[in-house]
Amino acid sequence: MTALQTTILENINSPADVKKLSLNEMKILAQDIRQGILNRVDKVGGHLGPDLGIVEATIALHYVFNSVFNSPQDKFIFDVSHQVYPHKMLTGRKQGFLDPLNHPEISGYSNQNESEHDHFMIGHTSTSVTLATGVAKARDLKGEKYNVIALIGDGSLSGGEAFEGLNNASVLGSNFIVIVNDNEMSIAENQGGLYKNLKELRDSNGTCTNNWFKAFGFDYIYVEEGNDIETLIKAFESVKDSVRPVVVHIHTLKGKGFEKAEQNKEWGHWSIPGLISQNLSPSGGNAPECYETITKEYILNKVKEDPSVIAINAATPGVFWWDKEFRNKLGKNYTDVGIAEQHATGYASGLAMNGAKPIFGVMTSFIQRAYDQLSQDLALNNSPATILVYWGGISSADCTHLGLFDIPLICNIPNIVYLAPTCKEEYLRMLDWSVEQNEHPVAIRVPASNYIVSGTEDKTDYSILNKYKVAAKGSKVAIIGLGDFFELGKQVKEELKTKLNIDATLINPRFISGIDEDLLNSLKSNHDIVITLENGTLDGGFGEKISRFYGNSDMKVLNYGAFKEFNDRVSMSELNKKYHLTKELICQDIQKII
């Protein structure tokens, strides 16, 4: 693979170089940047549509503001980093887009370790205005002068922290510039009254009476031609060094310059590798059966039986494969609340408390945005809503999107029943039990890998809480394999037999949030060691509760899972080695203490 050749970008090594360009050269630069985005996304995947839409604005930002010359320099803070690729290319990191050899060197997110032009590590939405308010206040306290610019858009405005930030930024009393990148979209469609107001503003060229930003006290400028560099430069120049908080609302085209992404904006938001080289397209084929497909089928059937069943998500329907066809079939039995996990959780609780049957699908990394709602709105009320937690587990993901923390987050809140199925049959049984019962808030950790069809019907009554299942009775060593790590448990059992001639007991706990005291006590009679396996962080997790339980006994306990750390794109082989998550390493550990 060779590096992509470009015309102007070739010579851009820092924002200082952007300032030397003519308008025509900047237009060619925009083409170069688009090629760079497509080149990288084709090779390693990443955010596509939002980055393609923000190319011109990023060039104009670096042209107008002093992001490198002056000291202290103007500071840009890019919300959620969906729109940070062009900025990266203009700030010394273009090779990460142009040359496949350099792709791994840069992350897909804002990252202060990569460049002095990034000020934060950012991957969750709706944080930019809040962080920038802190940056601006620090500037003011230290008596410094420069522009602080938060760039927010792509659905991020609907998250509560964005609102809390705007409410406070608007009374900061000094320079503060918010660029609202309005590409008419969230990850999927935008949701809510605020976005209706944005449409009204677009339709009236920014002149309509109701103006959400002005109501906060912001000055306000509307830029219809949000992909025209010249217009953007004028707009940014007009607010530069403003001493009042100001919103620049720019209307851009998500996916601009790549036809398939322009035409199907939801599909074009983020792409797996192969965009061009494998000619990926929105249609796709029929997927093989998996947790995503059986969940959809379950929900569709259930809604037919019971009109009070409702599927909820917070702006990421694609994660669960809740495509347009699925959404259309559900109609009023579907709500996308936009990027608003707090609302989604409380909304689900309100629905369940008033007799409906909500099923809220959410990514591990994002359910943590709603801890207080899980605790107060849901658990304290024993509201019988169902939450499906996807993508939990140890992975090579970016440090901003780790699926490691859901177990400590959820299983330590009283009243919530957190379940870990190990196969299709258990999952569907748990799901239906949860939807039909009326006693507990229930979360189910949908396995992120290991789609297992056991072939055996699960007839468990999950209303009898915290009953673990003994999959195989043995002695000396008991293996408790939680959720998708039950498969690792099976491997360890085999290895123990082969290497140490131990017939280990194998247990599928199914309940993350509680202890089966009777079973654990019964193990004491003929076991010396219990090992726990969980696909998540150990600190505050499932295994520690087993360790605590056995603290007053002679039982030895080994907990396996991830350490407490933010890993950034570390390979699974490295992590498995470090955390001893292989049958060989676990057997060696057991051998040492047996």
Add this chain to the structure above:
Amino acid sequence: MTALQTTILENINSPADVKKLSLNEMKILAQDIRQGILNRVDKVGGHLGPDLGIVEATIALHYVFNSVFNSPQDKFIFDVSHQVYPHKMLTGRKQGFLDPLNHPEISGYSNQNESEHDHFMIGHTSTSVTLATGVAKARDLKGEKYNVIALIGDGSLSGGEAFEGLNNASVLGSNFIVIVNDNEMSIAENQGGLYKNLKELRDSNGTCTNNWFKAFGFDYIYVEEGNDIETLIKAFESVKDSVRPVVVHIHTLKGKGFEKAEQNKEWGHWSIPGLISQNLSPSGGNAPECYETITKEYILNKVKEDPSVIAINAATPGVFWWDKEFRNKLGKNYTDVGIAEQHATGYASGLAMNGAKPIFGVMTSFIQRAYDQLSQDLALNNSPATILVYWGGISSADCTHLGLFDIPLICNIPNIVYLAPTCKEEYLRMLDWSVEQNEHPVAIRVPASNYIVSGTEDKTDYSILNKYKVAAKGSKVAIIGLGDFFELGKQVKEELKTKLNIDATLINPRFISGIDEDLLNSLKSNHDIVITLENGTLDGGFGEKISRFYGNSDMKVLNYGAFKEFNDRVSMSELNKKYHLTKELICQDIQKII
């Protein structure tokens, strides 16, 4: 103590009785309710100002809406429950206000276990609109017809979940009524651009151009006379059965009818017992030295040295005794962000990342509203902000305000250093280290009780992380007493000596968020039992990490702390007995396994 006699309230046993009253009788009822509020708050403490202000509106609500006659009935959801006392008095619970014998029977918060007229247990702010959106959607899915009314105010609008709720409620497409109780206050003063807009609306009698609610798409009515029953009845009648989302903005007087609370609204927000009987007043006397006073003194001195130091809180300055004098002295070095813990956390991170020295004070129960900000905005960025966590620990508090969950919440997030001082000297040393260092996000658990002056200067270098301090060397049993439970550890040590003639080792871990592996390993040589004591929930907490550490060894470990449960006003003696948090019970446990 005898029950208070009232004129009209005497005969009100349900909302049905309110409907029979004449306007004059309702005015007398308002006086009765005020007497009831004052009577209860004088005896048991509670929310005063917000309840006094909402009396007339509550009478009008029950007069206009069918909160009992029809089935299904109209549903009121009271945000944060600061304003729920009059509602309680009209819905069969008046004796809880009138008769001291009945005071303990009702809680200070909305509680569905007390009455069918309450629909949720609510004690945290900004949740009403979200919960009500779920209630309304369930109504629509089931094809039912009634009014759903969220009553929000008293500062709660600035919390992110309120905004997320409004954004989605505004597009619900069916009946949804939001009553904004604008008493010009939060717990302290209101903060932010939104509240400037409320003032503009008040000043223009609701007619000004910028209207935050209309920008969402809500219909909007302004009621200047928010304490006039007749006016309120007309306003509520005009929106009853509305099929569009509507906001009724009512202007009320916080503290109405009790002069001291009208004149000092912040003081009158909530009162300890003795309001009338002890003639409590805002002035107060000089407080003895305690963690609150030394923190204030530290901050004031620090700001003089370094203008980049800034004290932050989210609408609860009174919790930290940050009174007006303190706030005025700090000037620009103080920010109250309003009820907006997410913003406060991200704002602190932004400040620290740009070289300022933020100190964010927060209550245990409310820091959980910012988990994702702790994780993403703060910890992932290793932003060296300081967070002071107040009121952590086991208590007889309402189930909505427990201080039990901060340790699992904070100590399982990578990078955050969570510290537990045991005395004044340690606390000040930790605080100053945290403010001056530049490496870690730091949280300090300010002891909620046990103000101990050890008299010995603490010279510890806290940049050497996770070094526990051995307070007394012994053998057989090692006691690890965390933070304010170090005192309990001392008692257990004495009891062990007296009863079992054991010279136990006593350890002050100081670090909640990490393990001192060297020390713990060294204990193996001459100790058989380690006990951990923590003033919080065991699940996901500090002690479980010690249990995990010793899992592969012969060391026995006993963890002491609270169980995973939401207790509601349970006495400390009962809890201490249940959790074995006395020296006698702990020694008995040790004796059993030694």
